[in-house]
Amino acid sequence: xxxVQMQKSLQDYTKSLFLEGILDSQFxxxxxxxxxxxxxxxxxxxTLFFQDSDRILNDLSLSLDQQVVDFKKVDPHxxxxxxxxxxxxxxxxxxxxxVFRNFCEQQNVEACHRCLQQVKQEYYxxxxxxxxxxxxxxxxxxxxxxVPAVELGF
Amino acid sequence: MTVxxxxxxxxxxxxxxxxxxxxxxxxxxxxxxSLLRHCQYNVTTTNxxxxxxxxxxxNKNKFDLVISDVDMPDMDGFKLLxxxxxxxxxxxxxxSAHSDPKYVMKGxxxxxxxxxxxxxxxxxxxxxxxxxxxxxxxxxxxxxxDGSGNEGVGNSDQNSGxxxxxxxxxxxxxxxxxxxxxxxxxxxxxQRVVWTVELHKKFVAAVNQLGYEKAMPxxxxxxxxxxxxxxxxxASHLQKFRLYLKRISGxxxxxxxxxxxxxxxxxxxxxxxxxDSFHHRPIPVGPGQFHGxxxxxxxxxxxxILGRLNTPSGIGVRxxxxxxxxxxxxxxxxxxxxxxxxxxxxxxxxxxxxILQGLxxxxxxxxxQANNNNNNNNNNNxxxxxxxxxxAGSSMAFPSFSTHQNSLIRAxxxxxxxxxxxxxxxxxxxxxxxxNKRLEHWSNAVSSSTLPPPQTSNSIHHQFDVSPLPHxxxxxxxxxxxxxxxxxxxxxxxSTMSPQALDTPNPGAFSRNxxxxxxxxxxxxxxxxxxxxQMRQSGNYGPTTDAMLSTNPKEGFVVGxxxxxxxxFMSADAGSLDDIVNSTMKQEQSQGELSGGxxxxxxxxxxxxxx
Numbered sequence: 195x196x197x198v199q200m201q202k203s204l205q206d207y208t209k210s211l212f213l214e215g216i217l218d219s220q221f222x223x224x225x226x227x228x229x230x231x232x233x234x235x236x237x238x239x240x241t242l243f244f245q246d247s248d249r250i251l252n253d254l255s256l257s258l259d260q261q262v263v264d265f266k267k268v269d270p271h272x273x274x275x276x277x278x279x280x281x282x283x284x285x286x287x288x289x290x291x292x293v294f295r296n297f298c299e300q301q302n303v304e305a306c307h308r309c310l311q312q313v314k315q316e317y318y319x320x321x322x323x324x325x326x327x328x329x330x331x332x333x334x335x336x337x338x339x340x341v342p343a344v345e346l347g348f
Numbered sequence: 349m350t351v352x353x354x355x356x357x358x359x360x361x362x363x364x365x366x367x368x369x370x371x372x373x374x375x376x377x378x379x380x381x382s383l384l385r386h387c388q389y390n391v392t393t394t395n396x397x398x399x400x401x402x403x404x405x406x407n408k409n410k411f412d413l414v415i416s417d418v419d420m421p422d423m424d425g426f427k428l429l430x431x432x433x434x435x436x437x438x439x440x441x442x443x444s445a446h447s448d449p450k451y452v453m454k455g456x457x458x459x460x461x462x463x464x465x466x467x468x469x470x471x472x473x474x475x476x477x478x479x480x481x482x483x484x485x486x487x488x489x490x491x492x493x494d495g496s497g498n499e500g501v502g503n504s505d506q507n508s509g510x511x512x513x514x515x516x517x518x519x520x521x522x523x524x525x526x527x528x529x530x531x532x533x534x535x536x537x538x539q540r541v542v543w544t545v546e547l548h549k550k551f552v553a554a555v556n557q558l559g560y561e562k563a564m565p566x567x568x569x570x571x572x573x574x575x576x577x578x579x580x581x582x583a584s585h586l587q588k589f590r591l592y593l594k595r596i597s598g599x600x601x602x603x604x605x606x607x608x609x610x611x612x613x614x615x616x617x618x619x620x621x622x623x624d625s626f627h628h629r630p631i632p633v634g635p636g637q638f639h640g641x642x643x644x645x646x647x648x649x650x651x652x653i654l655g656r657l658n659t660p661s662g663i664g665v666r667x668x669x670x671x672x673x674x675x676x677x678x679x680x681x682x683x684x685x686x687x688x689x690x691x692x693x694x695x696x697x698x699x700x701x702x703i704l705q706g707l708x709x710x711x712x713x714x715x716x717q718a719n720n721n722n723n724n725n726n727n728n729n730x731x732x733x734x735x736x737x738x739x740a741g742s743s744m745a746f747p748s749f750s751t752h753q754n755s756l757i758r759a760x761x762x763x764x765x766x767x768x769x770x771x772x773x774x775x776x777x778x779x780x781x782x783x784n785k786r787l788e789h790w791s792n793a794v795s796s797s798t799l800p801p802p803q804t805s806n807s808i809h810h811q812f813d814v815s816p817l818p819h820x821x822x823x824x825x826x827x828x829x830x831x832x833x834x835x836x837x838x839x840x841x842x843s844t845m846s847p848q849a850l851d852t853p854n855p856g857a858f859s860r861n862x863x864x865x866x867x868x869x870x871x872x873x874x875x876x877x878x879x880x881x882q883m884r885q886s887g888n889y890g891p892t893t894d895a896m897l898s899t900n901p902k903e904g905f906v907v908g909x910x911x912x913x914x915x916x917f918m919s920a921d922a923g924s925l926d927d928i929v930n931s932t933m934k935q936e937q938s939q940g941e942l943s944g945g946x947x948x949x950x951x952x953x954x955x956x957x958x959x
Contacts, residue, residue, distance in 0.1 A: 220467045227382045227470075235382060243375045270419060277417075277445035278375040281467040 197339040204330045205342055211327070216320050221283030237328050243282050247317055250275045254310055258303070268306065269298045275313070286316040362477030363388040366410065370400040370428070371417035371443065376466060380415065380443070383470050389477075397423035401431060408436050412480045415464075418444035418451065426458045433459040439479040443468060457595070541581040550574065551585060 195203070211217045228235040250271050257268050276291035294309035331341045367389045371377040377393055384391045392411070394400050397420050404411060414432055418425035429440045439461040444451060447465050455463040461479035464472055543551075554571035555563040565583035572582070 220469075223383075223470060224379065227379075227386055232382065239375060239378050239382075242378055246373065246375050270421075273419060273445060274373055277466045278373050280445065281376045281379050283467070 197334065197337050200330065200334050200337065201339060201342045204327070204334060207327060207330060211323055215285050216323055218283045218285040220281065220285075224282060239282060240324055240328075243278055243284070244321060246278055247275060247287075247321075251310075251314055251317065254313075258307055258310055263301075263303050263306070265298050265301050269295065272298060272313075279317075284317070284320045287313060287320055290316045362480075364390050365477050365480060366390045366412045367392070367476075368400060368403060368411045368414045369393045369416075370397055370414065370420070370425075371395060372420040372422070373417065376417070376443075380468060383468060383473050384415075386470060387473050396420075397425070397428045400428065404432060404436055404438070408438075411438060413439050413441065413476060415441045415443055415476070418442055418446060418455070426454055429455070429458045429460055437483070439483040441476055441479065541577060541585075543585060547572075547574065547577075548585075551582070551589070555586070555589070 212221075224236050224239060254268060254271050254275075257263060257271070272291050272294045276288055276295065279285075279287035279291060290309065290313040294306065294313055297305040297309055334341055367384050369377060369380050369384060369391060370393070371380060372395050374395060377395055381391050381393045392403065394403065397416070400414070400416070404414070416425050416428055416432075420428075425442060425444070429442060432438055432440050440459070441462045441464060442455040442460045443464050443466060445466040452463045461483065462476065541547075550572045551568065554568040557571060558564070558567050563586065565579050565586055568586065569577060569579050569582045
């Protein structure tokens with residue numbers, strides 16, 4: 195695949211992520227923050243997000259598996275995940291967190307389990323997509339090209 | 349950072365504003381840091397509240413603003429907020445993914461300047477510097493304490509209850525001492541009462557002694573036994589106190605409040621006042637020309653605002669603004685006051701440098717002032733300004749700075765006005781050509797603005813149209829607009845001013861010394877600031893003003909947002925500036941026509957912004 199094609203692929207791919215609601219405009223803002231002085235900003239931040247989220251999801255699983263669920267512990271985790279996912283633009287993860295928190299407030303263990311599953315699902319989805327995105331970018335860069343700026347019709 | 353670097357940084361406020369960002373979530377913290385850097389702030393981050401406190405305690409003047417997340421494992425964000433507010437009186441912005449109004453309310457009651465929701469957008473961060481300005485203004489406002497003629501309930505609302513920091517207290521004392529030497533015309537002017545912690549304690553003691561229910565202003569006044577305090581001052585303060593008690597009765601953290609009630613009250617009042625004034629002070633500055641006629645200057649309740657300068661440099665400013673607006677300019681004694689102020693500044697200034705550093709205003713004052721013998725001496729050191737008794741000019745300048753919103757705009761006017769009053773004052777140099785100087789410079793300058801001829805080497809000489817502040821820019825918001833450029837550069841380009849210091853008095857031209865490097869020329873900076881203000885103001889004068897001003901986002905907002913290294917953070921205290929401006933305006937009006945300066949601006953003989 196030549197460079198131009200790769201770039202086009204990348205653009206289309208990125209667009210699809212937005213169209214599907216997996217990513218929102220906050221991600222765009224992140225991309226705009228990336229510049230020469232900060233060339234890997236997006237991937238760095240996203241990596242941090244993955245690290246944090248993996249940890250949080252782990253903690254959540256443990257907490258919800260307890261005999262007696264301590265919602266005082268569960269809620270802050272979900273809250274944090276909500277905050278970080280919204281900051282990077284992982285829209286669907288954030289939305290799932292919102293639902294999750296509502297059930298936490300109601301102290302509904304069953305529903306919380308389901309929510310956790312939902313959050314995990316969305317999270318793995320966005321993780322997967324973003325990893326693909328970065329791979330595409332790397333390919334382009336490796337081929338000597340420049341990653342095109344995101345052009346979205348928003 | 350060298351002094352020069354500092355100056356430069358300061359001059360470009362809000363660029364370089366020092367922000368401390370706290371968030372336990374590393375993803376968010378990283379993003380926040382990057383966003384803030386993109387706004388060109390100087391960012392320090394930590395993911396622990398404890399560490400943040402340590403950093404802040406280590407050097408109170410190291411930061412201008414704190415942004416903190418609400419939910420943190422090691423310390424509740426609200427607690428951090430309170431502590432920072434109490435100990436350091438820095439503006440704190442809360443950040444959270446909680447959009448629940450009760451959290452927002454909690455933030456407000458705990459003293460947060462603002463509450464942002466995650467995900468944070470860069471647009472929101474671009475304007476956070478306003479909180480720094482506002483805070484500085486507020487704190488400066490309350491500091492003045494003059495004898496007779498307090499402005500009464502109306503005015504005192506602005507001043508009283510301002511959070512008074514220890515620094516301020518120091519200043520107050522210094523100022524008071526200084527004042528004693530001053531002219532006594534203060535009697536004729538309304539003076540603002542600065543409700544220091546000590547004073548407030550006396551007040552509370554008196555109230556307690558009388559019984560809260562039975563406390564009447566007259567009785568409280570008698571019990572307090574404070575000279576120069578009037579019944580009106582007490583009445584107004586009592587009113588605020590009552591409101592405050594009502595408000596905090598619902599707050600959970602009552603213990604903290606009670607423990608720190610004095611400070612808390614003062615803080616709350618001031619922040620509230622600040623907010624109020626901020627929001628309710630649309631600057632009526634209009635694009636009108638100042639034709640010695642109706643300055644659109646509005647009677648900005650600057651009294652309160654003027655007093656707000658919090659930092660040491662602010663104190664200077666404060667002093668300046670203490671004379672009632674309106675009376676201020678007209679009174680020679682005001683000059684004296686300025687004089688005092690400026691002298692007091694150095695006392696409080698911890699860095700040893702000129703407090704006035706970076707305050708171009710004083711320079712302007714110098715120029716403006718008629719009484720200034722140094723008028724013709726453009727090369728006056730800023731220090732001279734401090735010593736210069738002719739405060740008239742400075743007072744003028746002051747008003748412009750004072751208003752948070754308006755003042756900036758007004759400041760230039762003030763200068764202008766002053767010029768009018770003192771036609772012979774060849775604007776030796778507009779102070780602080782580099783309007784981008786921080787406010788603190790400004791305030792410093794203002795305080796020191798005895799209007800010594802701004803010849804300080806640091807002052808940039810610009811030819812400014814001394815247009816009344818109100819005229820030049822109706823919108824104090826412009827001031828707040830980061831992109832508004834007060835920068836002198838505009839002026840420079842527009843005007844023919846030569847960047848060199850003016851050696852010969854040139855009535856028509858204000859040249860500011862661009863040489864800010866020497867901290868000795870604190871005045872210069874204030875002047876610079878002033879200049880910038882003026883530049884802004886003189887928008888109407890110069891054809892290019894607006895364009896110029898707007899083109900340089902970086903120049904910006906010099907108005908005192910930054911804290912001077914010396915620790916003086918002169919934020920243009922709207923109140924004070926307003927007063928100054930107002931007084932300037934009044935003076936100007938009273939002066940009648942504007943002598944045609946070279947720049948052709950009606951009232952301001954020699955001050956014309958080059959814009």
